[in-house]
Amino acid sequence: xxxxxxxxxxxxxxxxxxxxxxxxxxxxxxxxxxxxxxxxxxxxxxxxxxxxxxxxxxxxxxxxxxxxxxxxxxxxxxxxxxxxxxxxxxxxxxxxxxxxxxxxxxxxxxxxxxxxxxxxxxxxxxxxxxxxxxxxxxxxxxxxxxxxxxxxxxxxxxxx
Numbered sequence: 098x099x100x101x102x103x104x105x106x107x108x109x110x111x112x113x114x115x116x117x118x119x120x121x122x123x124x125x126x127x128x129x130x131x132x133x134x135x136x137x138x139x140x141x142x143x144x145x146x147x148x149x150x151x152x153x154x155x156x157x158x159x160x161x162x163x164x165x166x167x168x169x170x171x172x173x174x175x176x177x178x179x180x181x182x183x184x185x186x187x188x189x190x191x192x193x194x195x196x197x198x199x200x201x202x203x204x205x206x207x208x209x210x211x212x213x214x215x216x217x218x219x220x221x222x223x224x225x226x227x228x229x230x231x232x233x234x235x236x237x238x239x240x241x242x243x244x245x246x247x248x249x250x251x252x253x254x255x256x257x
Contacts, residue, residue: 151190200230207235
């Protein structure tokens with residue numbers, strides 16, 4: 098009986114591999130890049146602290162309602178009343194509009210009449226000119242410290 102040769106060494110073509118197109122890979126990368134950009138832009142937009150001037154806030158009273166905002170204006174002279182819970186005072190805008198502020202918490206050391214301040218808080222109602230503040234920020238330029246070196250004190254009491 099002749100011996101059967103079971104070892105056939107003839108090359109066999111490889112099976113076809115389904116190729117996923119470059120388009121799919123590029124599409125996934127584009128979607129990922131857009132997602133990263135969207136997250137970064139939202140993070141940057143929400144980290145910025147804008148403020149509304151009194152004139153802007155009064156023009157947009159209905160839209161603002163009682164949402165928390167930062168309100169910028171000048172402290173009206175002779176209107177500051179220091180209270181046990183903070184201070185109340187009038188702030189004026191550039192066009193003569195006024196807002197009564199009832200701020201809770203200690204006002205900053207530089208807080209005084211006739212200076213620009215930013216107060217974080219909200220209006221007490223959608224039509225009221227009364228503003229409930231939770232924080233007062235004194236607004237001044239970098240040259241203020243150079244002009245008044247003894248007025249600015251560090252938390253440890255030393256002057257800058």
